[in-house]
Amino acid sequence: MxxxxxxxxxxxxxxxxxxxxxxxxxxxxxxxxxxxxCLLDTAGIRASAAALTDAFAAALAPGTPALHAFAVKACPxxxxxxxxxxxxxxxxxxxxxxxxxxxxxxxxAARTVLDSPAKTAAELREALALGVAVNADNLQELERLDAxxxxxxxxxxxxxxxxxxxxxxxxGALSTATATSKFGVALRDxxxxxxxxxxxxxxxxxxxxxxxxxxxxxxxxxIAQGVRDLHELAEExxxxxxxxxxxxxxxxxxxxxxxxxxxxxxxxxxxxGALREAVPALFDGGYGLVTExxxxxxxxxxxxxxxxxxxxSTGARPIALTHAGxxxxxxxxxxxxxxxxxxxxxxxxGAPKDGDPVAQDVAGPACFAGDLLATARELPPLAPGxxxxxxxxxxxxxxxxxxxxxxxxxxxxxxxLTPEGGVRFAEVRPAQSLAEIVAESGGPLRDALx
Numbered sequence: 001m002x003x004x005x006x007x008x009x010x011x012x013x014x015x016x017x018x019x020x021x022x023x024x025x026x027x028x029x030x031x032x033x034x035x036x037x038c039l040l041d042t043a044g045i046r047a048s049a050a051a052l053t054d055a056f057a058a059a060l061a062p063g064t065p066a067l068h069a070f071a072v073k074a075c076p077x078x079x080x081x082x083x084x085x086x087x088x089x090x091x092x093x094x095x096x097x098x099x100x101x102x103x104x105x106x107x108x109a110a111r112t113v114l115d116s117p118a119k120t121a122a123e124l125r126e127a128l129a130l131g132v133a134v135n136a137d138n139l140q141e142l143e144r145l146d147a148x149x150x151x152x153x154x155x156x157x158x159x160x161x162x163x164x165x166x167x168x169x170x171x172g173a174l175s176t177a178t179a180t181s182k183f184g185v186a187l188r189d190x191x192x193x194x195x196x197x198x199x200x201x202x203x204x205x206x207x208x209x210x211x212x213x214x215x216x217x218x219x220x221x222x223i224a225q226g227v228r229d230l231h232e233l234a235e236e237x238x239x240x241x242x243x244x245x246x247x248x249x250x251x252x253x254x255x256x257x258x259x260x261x262x263x264x265x266x267x268x269x270x271x272x273g274a275l276r277e278a279v280p281a282l283f284d285g286g287y288g289l290v291t292e293x294x295x296x297x298x299x300x301x302x303x304x305x306x307x308x309x310x311x312x313s314t315g316a317r318p319i320a321l322t323h324a325g326x327x328x329x330x331x332x333x334x335x336x337x338x339x340x341x342x343x344x345x346x347x348x349x350g351a352p353k354d355g356d357p358v359a360q361d362v363a364g365p366a367c368f369a370g371d372l373l374a375t376a377r378e379l380p381p382l383a384p385g386x387x388x389x390x391x392x393x394x395x396x397x398x399x400x401x402x403x404x405x406x407x408x409x410x411x412x413x414x415x416x417l418t419p420e421g422g423v424r425f426a427e428v429r430p431a432q433s434l435a436e437i438v439a440e441s442g443g444p445l446r447d448a449l450x
Contacts, residue, residue, distance in 0.1 A: 007262035010044055014303055015352060017041070017415045018389060020423035022350035026413060027305045029348035029385030035307040035323040036410045038398040040428060042083060043416060044301035045394075048264075049087035052293060055268035059276060061285030069113045071253055071294030072098040074395040077412065079428045080298070081105035092253075092292040096123055099132070113250065113290060115161065115210070117183055124148055131155035133290075135210040135250060138185060142199055142206075149205055159208025159250060160196065162187045164229040169218030169256075183212065187229060193236075200237045200245060207247050208290075209234050214254020216295065217338070220271055224278035227251045231279050234287065249282070251275075253293035257300065259340060259392050264300060295395040302394020304328055304410075305346075308386040309365075318360035320382040324390060325364010325371040327407040328398045333364070333371055344389035345379050355380030362388060366404045406441070408432040 017039055021027050027037040052068055060066060069092040070084050076098060081091060082105040090111030091102035102112050109131040114123070117137045121144055127134050128148055134156050136142050145158065163184035172178070186192055200206045213226025227249075234246040258265040275282055282289070306324035313319065331339040343362050345353040357378035364371040373390065382388070390397070401409045411431035416424050442448070 003263060003265075003267070006047070006264070010041065010300070011262050013041055013043065013415075013417060014389070014391065016417065016421075017303070017423050018305060018346055018387070019350035020415070021305060021413075021425070022348070022387070024423075024425065026411070026425065027307065027387065029307055029387065034411065034431065035309065037305050038328075038393070038410050038412045039303045039305065039425075040080065040298075040394055040412065040414045041301040041303075042414045042426075045080070045083060045298065046087050048297045048301065049084060049089050051264075052268045052291070052297065053088055055272045056289065056291070058269075059272045059283045060289065061283060064283075064285045065248070065288035067111060067113075067288075067290045069111065069290060069292050070297055071292050072101055074294030075298045075302075075399050076101055077399060077428055078105045079414065079426075081107060083414075084297070085111075089297070092294075093132075095119075096126070099123075099127070113292065115212075115292070121148070128154050128156045133157045133159075133208070133250075135159045135161045135208065137161050137183065139195065139199060142203070146203070149203075154205065157208050157248060158206055159210050159246075159248070160185060160199070160206065161210040161212070162196070162230060162233065164188075164211055164213055164226040166213055166222055166226045166229065169215060169222065184210075187233065193233070196233065197237055197240050201241055204245065207245060208250055209237075209246055209248075210250040210252065210290075212252030212254060212292065214252060214256075216254075216256050218254060218256065220266055220274040221278070223254060223271070224274045227275060227282065228279040231282055231287075244286075246287070248288035248290060250290035250292065251282075253291060253296070255293055255296035257295050257392065257395075259299075259342070261342075262300070262391070268296075298394040299392050299396075300394065302392065302397065304390035304393050304398055306388050306390070308382050308384055308388060310384055311382055317376070318358060318381070320360060320362050320386075320388070321365070322362060322373070322388055323365050324388065325373060326366045326368075326404055327364070327402050328410070329364075329373055329390065329393070330400065330402040331396070332373060336372070336375070341373060341390050341392065343374050343377055343379060344391060345382060346387040346389060348385040348387070350387065353380045353382075353386060365407065368404075406437050408434065408437060 069090040092113045093099045094116045113133045161184035211230040214223035306322040310321045326333040359376040362374040409432040412429040413425040
């Protein structure tokens with residue numbers, strides 16, 4: 001019942017924000033307003049952060065160190081990172097760009113974790129100088145770290161990422177724990193486990209272990225199995241060392257998101273329950289804990305709003321041509337079965353649109369036939385000037401822009417309800433200008449090849 005009420009409140013906030021976005025000129029059905037805008041529900045983001053921290057705090061032994069680090073790749077926007085930091089969430093970064101964003105948001109190095117399968121020596125050197133935690137991806141990277149650690153005192157906690165090889169979910173391209181995944185040290189390959197234990201015994205400065213066995217399409221039991229394998233390896237290393245060398249387990253993220261409705265499923269509490277069943281010792285205080293959630297923190301709190309520019313019928317199929325397509329919903333366009341999105345119809349004033357549903361295609365603006373958000377979707381008949389809303393797009397959609405046709409990045413605004421029942425917007429990222437598109441496409445260097 002509580003989950004249903006939460007979903008209803010989130011939907012009500014969303015509808016208020018759509019109407020207010022039209023009234024305040026952030027998006028609209030005429031040329032006086034932009035044809036495309038992206039919105040973030042700040043109350044929803046705060047609620048997700050609280051749900052995460054509360055679920056683990058309720059299960060962990062009192063006093064257990066815990067860092068929940070947001071996977072910056074999911075929504076690399078500095079104001080979002082700042083909001084999450086204020087809610088007690090750090091940053092997991094996968095390269096110098098994301099590290100720069102975390103630092104710009106004011107996230108302390110001690111609350112930042114660096115993961116990447118291809119870190120350069122310069123990236124490692126910077127992380128160690130700052131005191132950022134580092135998870136080495138492979139044994140060659142450990143050899144590189146040997147030289148850097150030997151060059152002087154290091155404040156950074158350092159660990160190794162393992163691949164438990166527990167298997168794929170329903171989306172192979174995202175599954176990080178397959179037998180041949182590019183990530184981490186493959187735990188079940190012949191001799192790998194022994195080499196890992198030896199690597200720790202030879203390096204007393206290795207104090208962490210890392211796994212990321214979850215992703216969209218992976219069931220909770222399979223994610224928990226990877227964490228159990230991580231815990232077992234830590235116990236084996238510490239037994240071999242005769243001391244508590246490994247003191248922190250980084251269990252990654254990858255909690256799946258429900259794209260079929262406003263319900264949050266699975267919840268962080270359900271995930272913690274699966275972990276407690278699979279590896280109860282994880283919560284007894286013997287190890288500090290790090291998590292790296294991304295999509296599950298942000299996805300449900302993002303909304304794309306796009307104007308319907310034209311409608312027509314081809315082969316007896318109604319088609320609505322909109323300004324949202326592959327440039328934002330890249331995964332949906334190229335893999336619609338794996339990344340379906342709901343389509344929420346609104347009229348030109350931003351009110352939810354009713355009417356007898358008609359099967360119609362919803363298309364984007366890009367110049368290729370596959371730029372479709374939905375095919376034969378049952379919706380009230382759409383008309384020019386209407387708006388479509390794409391919910392659940394707060395992670396990996398409008399922040400992973402695909403520059404096909406040089407379509408500009410849209411503006412992003414956060415919204416908050418005021419005590420009077422109004423909606424207040426705050427610009428998170430301005431819309432990309434045509435001048436900026438020209439500049440990043442070599443405009444200032446136009447004669448370079450003459």
